[in-house]
Amino acid sequence: MLAGSGFATTSYNTGSLGVEGDGTHTGGVVIDQPGAIAAGLDHAVYYGGGERTTIPWRAALNPASNQPFTIEFWVKPEAYDGDDSPLGGRVGGNVNRSGWVFFQRDEATGYNFRMYDGNGTAVGWDLTGGTYTFNTWCHVVAVWSGSSAKLYVNGALADETNDPGKSGVYVSSQSAIFTVGALFDGSSPSTGLVDEVAWYATALNAGQIANHFMAAGSAPSGGYRSLVKADGAVLYLQQNPPEVTLSLEGGVPVVEFTGILSESTGLVTWQDLSVTSPYAVPMPRPRERYFRARR
Numbered sequence: 001m002l003a004g005s006g007f008a009t010t011s012y013n014t015g016s017l018g019v020e021g022d023g024t025h026t027g028g029v030v031i032d033q034p035g036a037i038a039a040g041l042d043h044a045v046y047y048g049g050g051e052r053t054t055i056p057w058r059a060a061l062n063p064a065s066n067q068p069f070t071i072e073f074w075v076k077p078e079a080y081d082g083d084d085s086p087l088g089g090r091v092g093g094n095v096n097r098s099g100w101v102f103f104q105r106d107e108a109t110g111y112n113f114r115m116y117d118g119n120g121t122a123v124g125w126d127l128t129g130g131t132y133t134f135n136t137w138c139h140v141v142a143v144w145s146g147s148s149a150k151l152y153v154n155g156a157l158a159d160e161t162n163d164p165g166k167s168g169v170y171v172s173s174q175s176a177i178f179t180v181g182a183l184f185d186g187s188s189p190s191t192g193l194v195d196e197v198a199w200y201a202t203a204l205n206a207g208q209i210a211n212h213f214m215a216a217g218s219a220p221s222g223g224y225r226s227l228v229k230a231d232g233a234v235l236y237l238q239q240n241p242p243e244v245t246l247s248l249e250g251g252v253p254v255v256e257f258t259g260i261l262s263e264s265t266g267l268v269t270w271q272d273l274s275v276t277s278p279y280a281v282p283m284p285r286p287r288e289r290y291f292r293a294r295r
Helices: 206-215 223-230
Strands: 023-025 030-034 043-047 053-055 069-077 084-090 099-104 111-116 123-129 138-144 149-153 156-159 178-180 192-200 233-237 244-249 252-257 260-264 290-294
Touching: 069 084, 069 099, 084 192, 099 138, 111 138, 111 149, 123 149, 123 156, 138 206, 178 192, 192 223, 206 223, 223 233, 244 290, 252 290
Parallel strands: none
Antiparallel strands: 023 053, 030 043, 043 192, 053 178, 069 138, 069 192, 084 099, 084 178, 099 111, 111 123, 138 149, 149 156, 192 233, 244 252, 260 290
């Protein structure tokens, strides 16, 4: 695989939602930074000053309020000003808030996960826990069972007890923008790296979450990615450059890729293809045929 260069506007989704889950970077997002996964060439994205990656509202990322889901990401914070949001999917302002959001609190307090109940700015679920260290990768996961929430930090349960006085009600959003690095309008900016953002339409269990945390530091290349996909990620923003994999399915070459797929028969000239992933290579098939992905 060969990837193109230049300013990147897209964070490619490799989850089952496909290109509908691709995110759009604002102009100051810094790409191709060292990532959270130890094995292989892993990349992350750096955010600061309200720069962010956004995905328009998608039904697949906003199931009914009584349906389960899991949100997972890795974050390497560099600073804290009291109101940092590395990830969110809520309707903001002083309207009837719906959806959810993460906030980074101070190092000793950890991360805060909030779910809104549709009543003004009221919070239905409010969980806080875990600890983190500046300039060190931290694994954060929130699980909604359909009726209750749990927060995990670095593979361990950090909180499952709702704050007193909260309603215990969650209202799924019908318009929220999924945002990485800040809230949808650039407010509550975080400062640092974010990687491996994943969203599942199921409630991952404690064993799966612990396995993900441990796999990030393991040697086999592709191990972490395989776990995320095997556990059913609908959205998976690896934050990596465009990539290509080739396999045989029933004797037919099939190309899976992110970005723009190009082909060549002699490695001299390349032609961009107007196709989507996965791409079953049609007949006739020259003996030598090469593929690469670019931004």
